Structures are given as structure tokens and as C-alpha cells.
Amino acid sequence: MNQLLQQIINGISLGSIYALIALGYTMIYGILRFINFAHGDVFMIGAFVGFYSAPHISKLVGGSIIFSGILVMLLAMLICSLLGVTIEKFAYKPLRSRPKLTVLITAIGVSLFLEYGGQLIFGPDPKLFPTIVPSMAVVDTQNLVIGSNSIVAIVTAAILMLILRFIVFNTKMGAAMRAVSYNHQAAALMGININSIISFTFVLGSSLAAAAAILYSSVYPSINPLMGIFPGLKAFIAAVLGGIGNIYGAALGGLIIGLTETFVTGYLSPTYRDAISFGILILILLFKPSGIMGKFEAEKV
Amino acid sequence: MHRRKKILSTVIIALVSLIISCGQQADQNEILIGEYSSLTGTTATYGLSTHRGLMMAVDETNNAGGILGKKIKLLTEDTQSKPEEAATAVTKLISRDRVVGVIGEVSSSRSLAAAPICQANKIPMITNASTNPEVTKKGDYIFRVCFIDPFQGEIMAKFTFNSLGLKRAAILKDIKNDYSIGLAQFFEESFKSLGGEIVATQAYSEGDADFKAQLTALKAANPEAVIVPGYYTEAALIVKQARELNMNMPFVGGDGWDSGKLIEIGGESMNNSYFSTAFSSDDPDPVVQNFAQKYHQLYGEKPDALAALGYDAGLIMFDAIKRAGVTESSKLRDAIAATKNFRGVTGLITIDQHRNALKPIVILAVENGKLVYKETVQP
Amino acid sequence: MKCHLPKLYLLLSLILCGIILIFEKNISPYYYQVIVYIGINIILASSLNIINGFAGQFSLGHAGFMAAGAYTSAVITSSMHISPGSLASYPAFLFSLICAGIIASLFGLMVGIPSLRLKGDYLAITTLGFGEIIRVIIQNLDFLGAARGFTGIAKLSDFFWVFGIISILIFLVYNLINSTYGKGFLAVRDDEIAASAVGIDVTRYKVIAFVFGAFFAGIAGGLYAHFVTYINPSQFGFLRSFEIVVMVVVGGMGNIIGVIISAAILTILPEALRSIAQYRMVIYALLLVIIMLLREGEFLGGRFNIKRLWKKSPAET
Numbered sequence: 001m002n003q004l005l006q007q008i009i010n011g012i013s014l015g016s017i018y019a020l021i022a023l024g025y026t027m028i029y030g031i032l033r034f035i036n037f038a039h040g041d042v043f044m045i046g047a048f049v050g051f052y053s054a055p056h057i058s059k060l061v062g063g064s065i066i067f068s069g070i071l072v073m074l075l076a077m078l079i080c081s082l083l084g085v086t087i088e089k090f091a092y093k094p095l096r097s098r099p100k101l102t103v104l105i106t107a108i109g110v111s112l113f114l115e116y117g118g119q120l121i122f123g124p125d126p127k128l129f130p131t132i133v134p135s136m137a138v139v140d141t142q143n144l145v146i147g148s149n150s151i152v153a154i155v156t157a158a159i160l161m162l163i164l165r166f167i168v169f170n171t172k173m174g175a176a177m178r179a180v181s182y183n184h185q186a187a188a189l190m191g192i193n194i195n196s197i198i199s200f201t202f203v204l205g206s207s208l209a210a211a212a213a214i215l216y217s218s219v220y221p222s223i224n225p226l227m228g229i230f231p232g233l234k235a236f237i238a239a240v241l242g243g244i245g246n247i248y249g250a251a252l253g254g255l256i257i258g259l260t261e262t263f264v265t266g267y268l269s270p271t272y273r274d275a276i277s278f279g280i281l282i283l284i285l286l287f288k289p290s291g292i293m294g295k296f297e298a299e300k301v
Numbered sequence: 302m303h304r305r306k307k308i309l310s311t312v313i314i315a316l317v318s319l320i321i322s323c324g325q326q327a328d329q330n331e332i333l334i335g336e337y338s339s340l341t342g343t344t345a346t347y348g349l350s351t352h353r354g355l356m357m358a359v360d361e362t363n364n365a366g367g368i369l370g371k372k373i374k375l376l377t378e379d380t381q382s383k384p385e386e387a388a389t390a391v392t393k394l395i396s397r398d399r400v401v402g403v404i405g406e407v408s409s410s411r412s413l414a415a416a417p418i419c420q421a422n423k424i425p426m427i428t429n430a431s432t433n434p435e436v437t438k439k440g441d442y443i444f445r446v447c448f449i450d451p452f453q454g455e456i457m458a459k460f461t462f463n464s465l466g467l468k469r470a471a472i473l474k475d476i477k478n479d480y481s482i483g484l485a486q487f488f489e490e491s492f493k494s495l496g497g498e499i500v501a502t503q504a505y506s507e508g509d510a511d512f513k514a515q516l517t518a519l520k521a522a523n524p525e526a527v528i529v530p531g532y533y534t535e536a537a538l539i540v541k542q543a544r545e546l547n548m549n550m551p552f553v554g555g556d557g558w559d560s561g562k563l564i565e566i567g568g569e570s571m572n573n574s575y576f577s578t579a580f581s582s583d584d585p586d587p588v589v590q591n592f593a594q595k596y597h598q599l600y601g602e603k604p605d606a607l608a609a610l611g612y613d614a615g616l617i618m619f620d621a622i623k624r625a626g627v628t629e630s631s632k633l634r635d636a637i638a639a640t641k642n643f644r645g646v647t648g649l650i651t652i653d654q655h656r657n658a659l660k661p662i663v664i665l666a667v668e669n670g671k672l673v674y675k676e677t678v679q680p
Numbered sequence: 681m682k683c684h685l686p687k688l689y690l691l692l693s694l695i696l697c698g699i700i701l702i703f704e705k706n707i708s709p710y711y712y713q714v715i716v717y718i719g720i721n722i723i724l725a726s727s728l729n730i731i732n733g734f735a736g737q738f739s740l741g742h743a744g745f746m747a748a749g750a751y752t753s754a755v756i757t758s759s760m761h762i763s764p765g766s767l768a769s770y771p772a773f774l775f776s777l778i779c780a781g782i783i784a785s786l787f788g789l790m791v792g793i794p795s796l797r798l799k800g801d802y803l804a805i806t807t808l809g810f811g812e813i814i815r816v817i818i819q820n821l822d823f824l825g826a827a828r829g830f831t832g833i834a835k836l837s838d839f840f841w842v843f844g845i846i847s848i849l850i851f852l853v854y855n856l857i858n859s860t861y862g863k864g865f866l867a868v869r870d871d872e873i874a875a876s877a878v879g880i881d882v883t884r885y886k887v888i889a890f891v892f893g894a895f896f897a898g899i900a901g902g903l904y905a906h907f908v909t910y911i912n913p914s915q916f917g918f919l920r921s922f923e924i925v926v927m928v929v930v931g932g933m934g935n936i937i938g939v940i941i942s943a944a945i946l947t948i949l950p951e952a953l954r955s956i957a958q959y960r961m962v963i964y965a966l967l968l969v970i971i972m973l974l975r976e977g978e979f980l981g982g983r984f985n986i987k988r989l990w991k992k993s994p995a996e997t
Contacts (some may be wrong), residue, residue: 006517007518010517011514014511053911086532091969094973095972100800100801101732104804105799105922105925105972106968106972107967107968108922109965109966110969113966117965117967118960120959123346125349125916126346126562127345137547140547142989147544153818172550221508221538222510222538222566224346224534230508261514262514263514265503265514265515269504270505273506275817278808278812278816279809282794285854286794308787340957342961378957381961383914383915389714395709396708413831416911418833433828479828483828
């Protein structure tokens with residue numbers, strides 16, 4: 001009981017970040033029906049944008065940590081969405097009519113390129129991520145400690161998801177995205193510009209990954225070029241678990257995976273943590289391939 | 302179709318000729334030394350450190366006039382952090398480039414794949430940082446300049462039990478890393494035989510960033526000390542998160558912690574933690590200071606223990622060539638085996654009859670964000 | 681006609697292996713090692729070709745089967761204390777390879793059964809997950825050395841073993857494809873519903889493809905373990921599976937010869953790029969993307985067409 005509450009807090013703060021990354025996977029899958037393996041590496045680039053820009057930005061805006069934190073996040077989101085759109089234009093767009101396997105391999109190729117390119121440019125050694133969220137204990141008792149960065153991560157993730165929800169369900173662009181996810185041809189016949197919708201999806205997905213990267217690096221302030229692999233993989237499991245293509249599903253899946261990993265590590269054997277994550281994935285695919293929230297076909301994005 | 306086939310065959314021919322042409326020709330005025338190192342992949346950060354240390358050793362020796370009137374030429378092969386690549390790289394270095402000695406690798410798994418090849422070809426190999434005892438058991442041509450896991454594990458256990466006076470320890474080890482598992486195992490054996498108790502064991506995987514679940518579970522077992530036998534990459538984050546969870550007991554690690562990055566990333570949280578190492582860039586000894594300053598000039602950062610080990614592995618190889626007077630493999634092997642009280646940056650190194658390095662181990666503590674010398678243990 | 685050519689080919693290639701075996705000592709060890717790696721990759725790629733290319737099942741877990749085979753055979757030969765070169769080593773090694781294949785094909789069966797329900801991307805993810813689970817399990821088994829790896833495996837693999845097994849594999853694949861089973865595979869790949877409508881047991885064919893592919897992946901694992909003499913769970917990660925998939929896709933799904941050629945090229949490529957150490961993997965990744973973007977249909981020829989292997993290809997060059 002002593003550790004239960006603490007483990008729940010640990011799990012939710014981890015899960016909310018997984019959820020943000022999972023949203024990117026899910027939206028891109030919803031529109032293009034392929035797994036963007038490079039998504040975790042866009043996440044990594046986001047963290048490095050934060051790393052290089054934060055010292056300059058905090059010098060520019062002066063003392064206010066919160067303001068400079070928001071600026072850093074916006075800059076990372078901007079650069080990552082440019083990166084996401086560029087990857088889509090050069091690597092995925094020419095392959096749109098090809099077999100899925102080809103696109104998947106290209107995506108993994110892009111992912112390897114970003115990882116090894118990152119090792120070359122940024123260096124393979126871990127770097128200290130600058131403090132952009134002041135770190136202090138908000139709740140501090142013998143058995144339960146909640147840090148400010150965990151709360152910031154959870155709250156920011158929740159706000160971003162609400163914004164995303166608004167864009168997808170309450171704007172024209174969102175309606176067009178939903179239309180494209182149902183049927184490309186029919187959407188095109190209705191006068192929707194498929195290419196710009198796909199670009200927009202990459203902008204949304206990549207900027208969420210960048211936001212997640214800034215939050216993740218604030219909680220775990222050591223970044224390196226291979227840091228995107230594991231969160232990317234876990235977020236992907238979360239997306240499938242929640243029902244790939246479904247926004248609520250991705251959020252729910254992220255929380256479930258975050259909590260499961262925390263509980264498996266805390267109470268069972270931590271060595272089987274990754275195997276259990278994959279085990280969940282396989283079970284869900286076998287018995288409910290559409291994921292937990294998959295039945296809401298109408299909400300697929 | 303025709304055009305594509307033509308392009309394809311051109312590509313194949315080009316590749317094949319590239320392979321045939323890219324072999325190194327031995328120059329009469331050069332001594333060829335081979336290095337295999339993980340310059341890319343998951344452990345690139347460690348491989349790069351040893352590589353930089355070794356390059357410094359080569360440059361210094363060459364600037365001082367080389368050895369036996371010849372310059373040293375270092376041939377470096379990347380292993381991509383994969384064992385089979387290490388085997389290919391070493392085969393290439395030995396059979397095509399005809400190197401007289403081989404240096405590498407950080408990871409015992411790669412050294413274990415490469416050592417049998419060096420042994421079969423009777424080319425001396427010095428591993429810079431492979432701590433698994435099995436590596437040097439592969440044959441009489443395989444040497445090392447770092448500690449072996451049982452020795453360091455025992456020292457860590459004695460320090461925790463005797464010097465810190467703590468009887469209840471918890472272990473947090475890296476399940477994917479052979480170094481971490483080895484160190485954890487030998488720590489546990491020694492600690493128990495001293496009368497200590499291991500109250501909990503938890504694990505993580507290299508590349509993890511979140512350790513709060515493991516730490517929360519360890520906290521519930523109420524240990525007096527937490528042993529983290531792993532690398533600084535994760536150790537700094539582990540201690541930082543532990544402090545966030547109000548775990549204020551001492552944390553103890555091995556030489557994998559030894560890097561400027563440990564305190565850079567861990568910050569104030571690292572206070573009240575200890576690690577064993579052979580090297581400290583803050584050591585006032587002029588040999589060490591000279592090395593640390595030059596390294597800083599060249600690469601803009603403080604050398605870590607791996608850079609120092611890479612440097613020492615190179616110097617011991619060159620020193621042996623000098624003493625042997627020739628580069629013939631059996632004489633070179635004997636010269637390396639006869640290394641005694643060699644003053645490296647990681648201490649006075651003697652190669653014992655099992656071809657392992659005997660050298661003093663130093664315990665450092667972190668106090669007020671600075672490394673503080675605690676004690677030295679002779680082998 | 682139908683069955684003579686492959687038998688002739690099998691005989692010829694075995695003789696060729698024998699001849700090269702005589703000159704084995706004269707080949708530079710580095711080339712020799714690269715050639716053996718090429719051979720092992722050919723077995724891996726060709727066996728994956730059965731699953732991905734012929735039966736059309738999208739598998740990303742081949743390294744898992746390879747790991748199962750590598751560890752099985754390593755445990756068997758280590759417990760027998762076989763020394764290389766002794767007369768007893770040949771049957772013992774053969775026995776260990778067969779066991780490796782059988783254990784791996786049991787895993788193939790386990791993975792094949794879910795494939796009955798899943799398709800495309802979902803199947804890829806499931807197989808990827810299975811591969812990782814196999815690896816994590818090995819990582820936690822102390823008697824297999826866990827993360828420290830399994831050391832002291834006798835060096836029993838050589839050119840003869842590897843290329844002998846390639847010959848047998850290609851012979852089997854060729855015959856399989858020409859048999860009713862092969863036609864069944866192709867039917868399942870091209871249109872599952874139509875295939876079941878004409879009375880093909882889709883389930884059975886899919887499972888057979890997985891079992892057969894996994895069997896040879898396990899053997900490749902055994903050959904690999906006894907060549908490198910040291911195995912470690914990290915050698916059988918997701919990236920390894922991915923490399924094999926790339927070989928199959930670049931060579932052309934279902935194209936026997938194309939896959940063999942691409943396995944050879946993609947093994948040589950990183951070696952050729954060796955001199956530029958740190959840039960090597962970046963260039964490899966970039967080349968991969970470019971190849972995927974430039975090729976139309978399959979890079980090395982079109983879809984599998986049995987006649988083309990013998991008749992058309994000489995005329996085409």
C-alpha cells in the first residue's frame with residue numbers, strides 16, 4: 001500500500017508522455033494506413049532542438065522560466081513539424097501507391113538515418129537537458145512524492161490533447177482529415193486537397209512528438225540520439241492497444257502502457273517488462289485487433 | 302529493364318573493386334596497430350571515448366619520434382556495437398591489414414567474439430575496458446588493462462560494508478549489460494559473505510530513462526545503500542530520480558560511473574554517492590593532469606575513465622613493442638605479459654599471470670557536487 | 681523436365697562446394713568470413729522469402745527464430761563437448777542443426793497460428809513482438825548466459841556446411857514452389873478469399889510457410905552460432921529481422937535468385953563502406969531509402985515467375 005499511490009503517480013506521468021507520442025502514430029496511421037517508424041526519431045530531434053535553443057531563448061526573454069519554457073516548446077514543435085512534412089514529401093509521398101512493405105522499409109530507413117545522423121552531428125554521448133520546468137516537490141510526504149515536472153507533464157499533455165480534439169472535431173480542417181481517413185478517393189471528389197491534409201496531419205503529429213520530447217526531457221533530463229527508440233516503440237504499442245487511428249484510444253493506451261510498465265516493474269519482475277508490453281500487444285491484436293476503443297469507427301481520424 | 306540491369310551490374314562491379322582496392326598496404330616505416338571500437342550504435346558514446354584516448358596515445362608516441370624508429374599507424378574499425386561486426390573487423394585487421402597488435406573493445410560481448418580470432422592468429426590483443434573474466438581466458442595472447450568484475454565487485458562490497466558500515470543493500474542492475482550483471486553478481490556474493498544482506502534487487506535496460514517504478518519498489522524494502530553497477534548514462538538519472546523520491550541513502554557504483562557527465566547530469570543529487578575507479582581526472586598526479594589537460598584541449602571535455610583506459614591500452618602496447626625491440630608476435634606477447642609497474646593514467650599497472658591488470662582501485666565520493674578522494678585499495 | 685533441372689543444380693552446387701572446400705585454406709580469412717556471412721544471410725533471406733514472398737505473410741520476427749536455433753544448437757554441441765575436426769563432430773553438428781531447425785519451427789508454429797487472424801501491418805507488429813519476446817526470454821535465462829552471452833561454442837560451421845545447406849534449401853524451395861503446395865502459397869498470397877473458395881486450406885498453407893521458413897532460420901542461427909562461436913541476445917534484435925526483410929524486398933518478394941543476389945550485395949555493402957567508419961550507417965540508411973524510392977516493382981527483376989529463372993534471364997542481360 002505504501003508504494004501503490006506512488007507507483008500510480010509514476011505510471012500516469014510516464015503514460016501521459018507515451019500518449020502524446022502515440023497520438024502522432026495514430027493520426028498518421030489513420031490517414032495513410034502505414035506505421036511511421038521514424039516518429040520516435042522526430043521525437044528525439046525535438047529534444048535536441050530544445051537542448052540547443054533553451055539557453056539562447058532564456059537569455060532573450062530574461063527571467064521568466066515559464067514563458068521561455070513555452071517558447072522552447074513552440075520552437076521545437078515548429079522545427080519538428082517542418083521535419084515531419086519534409087520526410088513525408090521526400091520519402092513517403094512518392095511511395096503512396098506502392099505496397100505497404102516498401103513504405104514500412106522506407107520509414108525504418110528514415111529512422112536509421114535520423115539516429116545515425118544524430119550520432120554523427122550531436123555526438124553519441126548523453127547531454128544534460130537544460131531546466132525549463134523548475135523542479136520541486138509539490139507533494140512531499142514520507143510515502144508519496146509528486147514533483148512539479150510530473151505535474152507539468154500531465155497537465156500540458158492533457159491541454160495538448162484537448163486542443164487536438166478541438167482541431168479534429170470542431171474545425172473544417174479536422175472534418176477534412178476525418179473525411180480523408182474514411183476514403184481518399186471520395187474525399188478528393190468532394191474537393192478536399194488530399195496532399196495538404198496529409199501534410200497537415202504530419203504537422204500535427206510531429207509537433208505533438210516535439211511537445212512530448214520537451215516534457216520527457218524535462219522529467220528525464222539526459223538526452224541522446226537513440227533516445228527515441230524505446231518511447232517510440234512503447235507509444236506505438238499504446239496506439240495499437242487503444243485502437244490505432246483513434247485519438248481517445250491513443251490517450252487511453254498511453255496511460256495503460258505507462259501504468260502497466262510501472263506496476264510490472266514495481267511488483268513483478270522488471271526484467272520481463274518489455275516482454276509483457278509486447279505480450280499485451282499480441283493479445284490485443286489476437287482478440288480485439290481494432291483495439292480497446294476501436295469499435296467507435298465513427299471517430300477514426 | 303535492360304538499363305536497370307546494367308546499372309545494377311555496374312554497381313556490383315564497383316562495390317567489388319572498392320573492396321579489393323581498399324586494403325591497407327604496410328609501409329616499411331610504419332608499425333600497424335588495429336583498433337576495433339563501437340563508433341556507432343548503442344554504445345557509441347563509450348567506444349568514442351576509448352577511441353579518442355587511443356588516438357591521443359598514438360599521436361603522443363609519434364610526436365616523440367615513434368618507436369623502433371618507426372611511426373605508429375592506427376587502423377580503426379567500427380563495430381556498430383555488434384559482436385559479429387567485431388569478429389569481421391578483427392579478421393580484416395589481422396588478415397588483410399596485417400596489424401601487429403589489436404586493441405579493443407569496451408564491451409565484453411564484442412571482445413569475446415574477437416578474442417578467439419586474435420588467439421588463433423597469434424596476434425596480441427589488449428582489451429581496454431572488457432571486465433568479464435572470460436575474455437582473457439580465451440588464450441595467452443589476450444590481455445586487459447581494466448579491472449575484472451570479481452575484483453571490483455569485492456572492493457565495492459567491502460567498502461559498503463566496512464567503510465560505510467551499511468549492512469542492508471539493494472541492487473539496481475542493467476539487465477541488458479554484461480558488465481552490470483557481472484558486477485552485481487560479484488558484489489552480491491562478497492557482500493553476503495561479509496555478513497551483509499541484499500534486501501531487494503531490481504533491473505533496468507540500457508536506454509531507459511524512467512526508473513521511478515524500480516526505485517519506488519526498492520524504497521519499500523528500506524535499504525541502507527543502493528548499488529547501481531552500470532554506466533553513468535543511466536546512473537546519473539537513477540540517482541537524480543531517487544532523490545526526487547526522497548531516497549537519501551548512499552548510492553554506490555563502479556568505474557562505469559566515471560565520467561564528467563555523471564555530475565553534469567546528476568547535479569546536486571549525486572551528493573552522498575560513491576564509486577570505485579582506477580582513474581580520476583581530478584587526481585593531482587602530474588601524469589594524470591597532463592593527460593586530462595591535453596584531452597580537454599583536443600576534445601573540449603574532461604576525459605572519462607574509458608578515455609583513460611583507451612589511452613593506457615595504447616601506451617602498454619607501444620611500451621611492449623619498444624621493450625620487445627621487434628614486432629614479431631610471440632616476442633610482443635611476451636613483452637606485454639612482462640609489463641610491470643607501468644605508470645599509466647589509470648595507476649601503476651602490472652600484468653599478472655592470468656593476463657589481467659593488477660592496479661590499485663580508488664574510491665571516490667561525491668560531496669557538494671565535487672569528486673572527493675576516499676581511499677585506495679591495493680590489489 | 682520439371683524435376684531434373686533442380687536436381688542437376690543441386691548436384692552441381694554440391695560438387696562446387698566440394699571443390700572450393702579443397703582451396704579453402706588459400707582464401708584470405710577476411711574474404712572467407714564475409715563469404716560465410718553472405719551464405720548465412722542467403723539462408724535467412726531465402727527462408728523469409730517463403731513466408732513473405734510466397735505465402736504473402738508479413739513477418740518481422742525472423743531474428744527470433746534465428747535466436748532460437750542458435751541457442752538450441754549451441755547448447756547441444758556444448759553439452760556434447762565436440763571438438764572441431766574430429767570425426768564425431770560432423771554427425772553431432774548435423775544433429776544439433778536439425779534440432780535447431782525443429783525448435784525454431786515450433787516457434788514458427790506459435791507465430792504462424794496468430795497469423796491466421798491477422799494481416800499486413802498488424803501481423804508485422806505481432807511477429808516483431810514475438811521476436812522481441814524470444815529475445816527477452818533468452819536474456820533472462822541464466823543457463824544460456826543471459827546478457828553475458830553464450831561463450832565457448834566450437835567452431836564447426838564452415839563454407840561447406842553453409843553452402844551445402846543453401847543448395848538443399850534452394851532445391852527444396854524450388855520443388856516446393858513447383859508442387860501443389862507452392863501453387864497453394866501463391867494462391868493464398870494473391871487472393872485469400874478466392875483461394876479458399878476453390879478449396880485451398882488457407883490456414884494450413886500459412887502455417888506451413890511459417891514452419892518451413894522458421895526451420896531454416898533456425899538452421900541459419902545454428903550455423904551462425906558455430907561460426908562466430910559467441911552469441912548474445914542483443915545480436916538477435918529487431919534490427920536483424922529488419923535487415924533480412926530488406927534483403928527480401930530489395931531482391932524482389934518471391935524471386936528466388938533476386939533474393940540470393942540482394943542478400944549477397946547487402947552483406948558486402950557495409951563491408952565496402954568500412955573505410956568511412958562513422959559515416960557508414962548513415963550512408964547505408966540513405967541508400968536504403970533511395971533504393972526504395974527509385975525502384976519500380978522489384979529492384980532485381982519482377983514478380984516470381986519460375987520460367988524466367990532459366991529461360992528469360994540470359995536473354996535479358
